[in-house]
Amino acid sequence: MSRWDGNWGGLAKAAEHKAAARLAETDLIAERNQWKVIQAFQKHKVSDYHFAASTGYGYNDRGREVLDEVYADVFGAEAAIVRPHLVSGTHTIGAALFGVLRPGDEIVFVTGRPYDTLHKVIGEAGDGTGSLADWGVKSVTVPLAAGGRVDWEAVSQAVTERTKVFAIQRSRGYDWRPSFTIGELAEMADRLKELKSDAILFADNCYGEFTEEREPTEVGIDLIAGSLIKNPGGGLAASGGYIAGRRELVELAAYRVTVPGIGGEVGAMLGTTRSIYQGLFLAPLLVSQAVKGSIFAAAVFEELGFETHPKWDDPRTDLIQAVKFDTSEQLIAFVQAVQKAAAVDAHVVPEPWEMPGYEHPVIMAAGTFIQGGSLELSADAPIREPYIAFMQGGLTYAHVKLAVRQVLSDFLHKGLI
Incomplete structure (x- = not known):
């Protein structure tokens, strides 16, 4: 690792010059996704009255119905x-x-162990929690092969007559591996359908929306799910999630969101409709701001000798930027500096803690307007070797640049660089 002489202006200018083509490409992706969103609004004649709040059962909430469309x-x-x-x-x-x-079905996770918070959902037989395993659904996890790629031989061996769902996690989660591009998801869809044509292909789309010009459901994935306090909420949705895909599968999912026989036909939107619409409108731009911030961060940290994933010139298919550090002190200082750069709760100093749903102490920086809103600038890391920080989000490119500057300033002050 090289030492930094404190010349921020020169370092930032060099990083932006090096990454200029990749930054410009991100702007083009945002442009095309923005047009796609506007065209969908226009097609369904979105109007001011669609933003009205509903109460109680939410019967005939036209804003909710059009939002789904x-x-x-x-x-x-x-x-x-x-x-x-x-x-x-x-x-x-x-x-x-x-x-x-x-009950009796099998789900095969083809992209390795899923994100930590899903482990309790998968569960263990007889755990009494109502997990998938408790309900008699068998889960099989196929570890990724070298280089973070799908181990197709192992996947084919895992398939049985009971295999009902193939599950894909698009984003890297807490792993030091590439996230999967839309092109790679398209190839997965073809190969998985060859292995079992009647299986359902499900993808966790969190962190990936609008980072490319296409989404998984446009390339053969049957069902996707994501969070509104990540990419598609555009920094405005205060809560929520979405499920999209084949009509009959979305209907089955809707029966779990509410209950069978009701599904998506009811549900007061509690005054959130306008912000969800407007957040979706803004999402392509704000996602591109976050992606540009990640590209910039990678370019700067690589210049200083840190290992990053993805590298500044790698293809981007999600928001997450991973940076590997030598010590836990550097890791903790990185996350604390991101918090210090926030507009909200900048005075708070995060510390590692035993967070519910995680298997190691975790430190999280989240000076956000929406609690846990990871389209906003945030960073987190499990305190374990190798010492990897995962930074994501940034509603503005300028904010991410400020955070990177704060990290380097703190590192310099503490003798960590």
Whole structure:
């Protein structure tokens, strides 16, 4: 690792010059996704009255109904359900999986061990929690092969007559591996359908929306799920999630969001409709701001000798930027500096803690307007070797640049660089 002489202006200018083509490409992706969203709004004649709040059962809430149709079009799907009542990405994924799986079915996770918070959803037989395993659904996890790629031989060996769902995690989660591009998801879809043509292909789309010009449901994936406090909420949705895909599968998922016989036909939107619409409108731009921030961060940290994943010039298919450090002190200082750069709660100093749903102490920086809103600038890391920080989000490119500057300033002050 090289030492930094404190010349921020020169370092930032050099990083932006090096990454200029990649930054410009990100702007073009945002432009095309923005047009796609606007065209969906226009097709469904979105009007001011669609933003009205509903109460009680929410019968005949036309704003909610049109919102589902707009999401379906944006994601190239037959149907979608978008609700503020889905409290997180994990909740949304759980609703989708419980909706399509039945006792005796098998689910095969083809991209390795899923994100930590899903482990309790998968569960263990007889755990008494109502997990998938408790309901008699068998889960098989196929570890990734060298280089973070799907181990197709192992996947083929895992398939049985009971295999009902193939599950894909698009983002890297807490792993030092590439995230999967839309092109790679298209190849997975073809190969998985060859292995078992009647299986359902499900993808966790968290962190990936609008980072490319296409979504998984446009390339053969049957069902996707994501969180509104990540990419598609555009920094405005206060809560919620979405499920999109084949109509009959979305309907089954909707029966888990509410109950069978009701599904997506009811549900007061509790005054959230306008912010969800407007957040979706802004999402392509704000996602591109976050992606540009990640490209810049990678270019700067690589210049200083740190290992990053993805590298500044790698293809981008999600928001997450991983940076590997030599010590836990550097890791903790990185996350604390990101918090210090926030507009909200900048005075708070995060510390590692035993966070529910995680298997190691975790430190999180989240000076956000929406609690846990990871389209906003945030960073987190499990305190374990190798010492890897995962930074994501940034509603503005300038904010991410400020955070990188704060990290380097703190490192210099503490003798960590």
